[in-house]
Amino acid sequence: MTLAHLSDTHLGFRAYGRTTPGGLNQREADVMATFQSALDAIAERDPDLVIHAGDLFHVVRPGNATIVRAFQALTEFQSKRGGRPFVLIGGNHDTPRSSDSGNILRLFESIPGLRLAPHRAETIDFSELDLEVLAVPSHALLRNQQPEYSPSGTRKHSVLTLHGMARQALPRHAQFDVEQTCHDDWTYVALGDYHSYQPYGRNVCYSGSTDFASTNIWDEARVPKGWVWFDTEVGRLEQVGLATRPVLDLPTIDAQGHDLGQVESQMRSNAQWEDGFPIVRQRIVNFPPGLRGKLDHQLIREIAARALNYQIQAVAPQPVAIGNRDGIVTRTLEQSWSEHIDKATLTKSVSRGALKELGLALLKEVREREAATPSA
Numbered sequence: 001m002t003l004a005h006l007s008d009t010h011l012g013f014r015a016y017g018r019t020t021p022g023g024l025n026q027r028e029a030d031v032m033a034t035f036q037s038a039l040d041a042i043a044e045r046d047p048d049l050v051i052h053a054g055d056l057f058h059v060v061r062p063g064n065a066t067i068v069r070a071f072q073a074l075t076e077f078q079s080k081r082g083g084r085p086f087v088l089i090g091g092n093h094d095t096p097r098s099s100d101s102g103n104i105l106r107l108f109e110s111i112p113g114l115r116l117a118p119h120r121a122e123t124i125d126f127s128e129l130d131l132e133v134l135a136v137p138s139h140a141l142l143r144n145q146q147p148e149y150s151p152s153g154t155r156k157h158s159v160l161t162l163h164g165m166a167r168q169a170l171p172r173h174a175q176f177d178v179e180q181t182c183h184d185d186w187t188y189v190a191l192g193d194y195h196s197y198q199p200y201g202r203n204v205c206y207s208g209s210t211d212f213a214s215t216n217i218w219d220e221a222r223v224p225k226g227w228v229w230f231d232t233e234v235g236r237l238e239q240v241g242l243a244t245r246p247v248l249d250l251p252t253i254d255a256q257g258h259d260l261g262q263v264e265s266q267m268r269s270n271a272q273w274e275d276g277f278p279i280v281r282q283r284i285v286n287f288p289p290g291l292r293g294k295l296d297h298q299l300i301r302e303i304a305a306r307a308l309n310y311q312i313q314a315v316a317p318q319p320v321a322i323g324n325r326d327g328i329v330t331r332t333l334e335q336s337w338s339e340h341i342d343k344a345t346l347t348k349s350v351s352r353g354a355l356k357e358l359g360l361a362l363l364k365e366v367r368e369r370e371a372a373t374p375s376a
């Protein structure tokens with residue numbers, strides 16, 4: 001048996017002000033185009049089973065254009081595949097909290113071969129493939145309505161699909177543990193919710209989103225987008241890449257000890273990319289907020305004209321609030337450290353200057369590490 005696993009297509013996602021000549025938000029059009037190319041690539045490889053692990057739509061009520069395009073794309077896809085099995089589960093983005101009845105996903109039930117689990121966990125049986133699929137949508141996981149994560153044992157093949165956050169992916173938002181899924185007992189476990197491709201074993205993974213469709217795309221920029229192919233005869237995950245509009249997180253500029261001209265010249269040299277109107281972020285750390293508006297507007301306009309979006313993210317030197325008898329004062333850690341050492345009583349064997357330098361060097365090291373890690 002062969003299967004294709006995709007997830008988190010987030011149709012209807014919108015960002016930035018740009019629109020297509022037809023008046024659609026440019027990112028909404030991008031995300032739809034990537035979805036279409038995923039379907040084309042999957043149809044080409046012709047799997048026995050397709051799993052969409054949730055968040056087909058970005059919102060509970062997508063715009064009409066997005067609903068119509070999604071319906072047409074899936075109808076055409078299923079007709080190309082002769083209505084072979086396709087399982088689609090509800091995600092946290094496209095499932096209304098209150099009731100099942102108003103769920104937009106219900107519309108898709110009429111597409112031949114498409115089986116839906118929008119709200120409740122259910123087992124779907126496909127005798128023609130000697131296969132059972134346990135579908136656990138977001139709503140069921142959140143309400144603790146998931147059944148035991150074990151296959152019934154009556155079918156040769158068994159697939160678990162689940163939409164939710166694993167402790168292994170984002171510990172602070174954990175809804176389940178990958179170990180809980182007993183993935184070794186299943187033929188395949190298709191996870192949805194986490195937006196980067198992330199395998200946890202030979203047969204279990206997040207396929208990731210098909211395009212950049214969240215508020216923090218910068219963390220995702222390091223992992224290519226795609227969907228996953230699995231052939232039970234081969235028994236190995238294969239991520240199949242998808243071309244998207246490029247997302248570029250340019251090297252961070254540290255403004256400490258530099259003047260505006262030097263910062264601008266680094267911005268210019270960082271802004272080297274081929275055409276293709278990427279989505280770009282330029283971080284500048286240790287940059288006082290007041291200086292943001294003093295950067296060369298012409299330079300910024302020139303760079304921005306070659307991007308769909310050029311975002312300058314200025315991070316101010318971190319002040320730290322310290323309380324004393326006279327009230328709360330704001331100082332940088334470096335200032336506080338220097339002032340403390342200037343006044344501290346030290347044993348004779350310790351050099352005041354060397355100790356001060358050591359502290360400042362360590363603080364600098366911490367800042368550099370922080371600058372190298374994109375914020376969550």
Ligand SMILES: [Mn+2]
Pocket residue numbers: 008054055091093193194
């Ligand atoms: Mn999602």
